Amino acid sequence: MTNSSQKKTAxxxxxxxxxxxxxSGAYSNLQLNQVIEKNNLADNDRRLLTNLVYGVIQHRLTLEYWLEPFTKGKKIDDWVKALLMMAIYQYHYLDKVPDWAVTDESIKLAKQRGHEGIRKFVTAILHRILREGLTDFNQIASETTRASIEYSVPEWLITELINQYGTEKMIEIVQSLNQPANQSLRINTRLTDKEEVSRQLYEADLDFRDSQVAENALVLEHGVIANTEAFKNGEITIQDESSMLAVENMHLQPSFRVLDACAAPGGKTVQIAAELDADAGGKVTALDIHQHKIKLIESNAKRLAVNDVVKAIDLDARKVDEKFxxxxxxxxxxxxxxxxxxxxxxxxxxRYEKRLSDSYNLQKIQLEILxxxxxxxxxxGIITYSTCTILRQENDDVVNQFLANHPEFTLERTQTNLNLKDDRQSxxxxxLPSDYGSDGFFVSSLRRTM
Incomplete structure (x- = not known):
């Protein structure tokens, strides 16, 4: 048992x-946010904490493969397995941390969390790992299994990505998935512009660059967006570059009446709202099936000073006939x-929680909403259909099935302000996550002609 007076390190x-x-099935991002809020960590400790948690989860299949020969036939507690995987992650992926320091800190944790027997067990395993080294991936005969273990992506997803994008592109995609996510922000054009935000970030000693993906976006190279005055004042908001493209593609007019059919937590709702003018009759109606998420949308709209054109409603998008x-x-x-x-x-x-069947089940819901x-x-008018997945089943297949069942709609070319992938055939x-280092995203435009 841990002595409560002992300091909890990163x-x-x-x-x-x-x-x-x-x-226990906790979500990594929510779990990390809770821990960071609860513990007063220095910047370097916060970065180490985030690196270790995301790194071990990202490389879980790889780390389990490397650990297995050293624990074969031994029953070990879940936390001990996590400790050993965390040590292997640091040995292999964190070049700036010497092996002796990793070993020493891991043994201290074993002693702090467990009894003397566990400390001795962890010590012996770590010394064996350093002495004997980690198993080479080339010992895996199957190419699909080898890719699955090397990039820590389930075999079914490796197979699906090969079928849809080819082997070379699959490797690019899965390699990119284990890179750190960009910290990007969207400029709230209702309140400010890129020049003014850039000046504020520069004065706050933050390193940033223009987004290659979205027009009103910046990517932070160093620092924390949420600590800035611009964020607190609602002049900027945290949003991935790719997720901004759906609203860019809508080409909104100030007087438009807009429906955001699956809105929570409201990032795109407030992006839409920034383009609308209440005096001209503009309004965005945001739907979500959860009441607590409606409050989140309303809070987001208020912070960004666009609540005058936002109306959030607790409603399943498949039941829009009840209200409209x-x-x-x-x-x-x-x-x-x-x-x-x-x-x-x-x-x-x-990557570990989903199955191919989940994608097909979601396809049914997507078609029902459309x-x-x-x-x-x-x-x-145009319906913009978008997702944050890269699987064809939920993207182009959904669009094609919808069009086959709705001859009153035609597919129009998706256009973004920076003309992304302008030479594409579709x-x-x-x-793709490998294209610009942003999130994977899909956008389509369905115009009603009859």
Whole structure:
């Protein structure tokens, strides 16, 4: 048992967090946020904590493969396994931390969390690992299994990515998934502009660059966005570059009446709202099935000073007939519930939780939402259908099935302000995590012609 007076180091907190994520199903990003808020950590400790938690989860299959020969036939507690995997992660992936320091800190944790027998066991395993080295991936005969272990991605997903994108592109994608996620921000054009925000960030000694992906975005190289005055004042908000593209593609007018059909937590709702003018009649209606998320949308809108054009409603998008008449909206966004494989950098455990069947089950829901919402768009209006996944089943296949069942709609070319992938052959737009280092995302445009 841990003495409550003992200081919880970054490594101790990382071990606690990993135990909850790996064995109790906690979400890594939420778990980390809770730990960081609860503990007053120095910047370097916060970075180490985040690195260890995300790193071990990202490389879990690889680390288990390397650990298995040293623990074969031994029954060990979940937290001990997590501790050993964390040590191997540091040995292999953290060049700046010497092996002796990793070993010493890991043994201290074993003693702090367990009894003398566990300390001796961990000590022996770590010394064997350093002495004998880690098993080479080339010993795995199957190419699919080898890729799965090397990049820590389930075999079914490796196979699916090869089928859809080819082997070379699959490797690019899975390699990129284990890179750190960018910290990007969207400029709230209702309150400010890029020049003014850039000046504020520069004065705050933050390193940043223009986004290659979205027009009103900046990417932070160093620092914390949430600590800035611009964030506190609602002049900027945290949002991935790729996720901004769906709203860019809507080409909104200030007077538009817009439906955001699957809105929570409201990042795209407030992005839409920044383009609208209440005096001109502009309004965005945001739907979500959870009441507590409605409050989140409203809070987000208030912080960004766009609540005058936002109305959030607790409603399943498949039941829009209960609230709205046909042809109620000039533009509709369906950022559909999806498998989320474009977000693996931010939520690395997603890769282990999902199955191919989940993607097909979600496809049914996506088609139901599209079918329910379709009559609510005005003639010549556009439904923007988007997801944060990169699997064809939930993207182009959904669009094609919808069009086959709704001849009153046609597919138009997705256009972004920075003309991304302008030479592509498809009218839909798929951003892979390997393209720009942003999240994976899909955007399509469905115009009602009849």
């Amino acid at each position: 490594r101790y907190l990382a071990l606690e967090s990993l135990e909850k994520v790996l064995t 008449t046909d042809e109620s909206f000039d533009a509709i966004l369906i950022d559909a519930p999806c498998s989320g494989f474009g977000l693996i950098r931010r939520k690395p455990e997603i 079918a329910a919402v379709a009559p609510k768009i005005k003639k010549n 009218d839909t737009l798929t951003i």
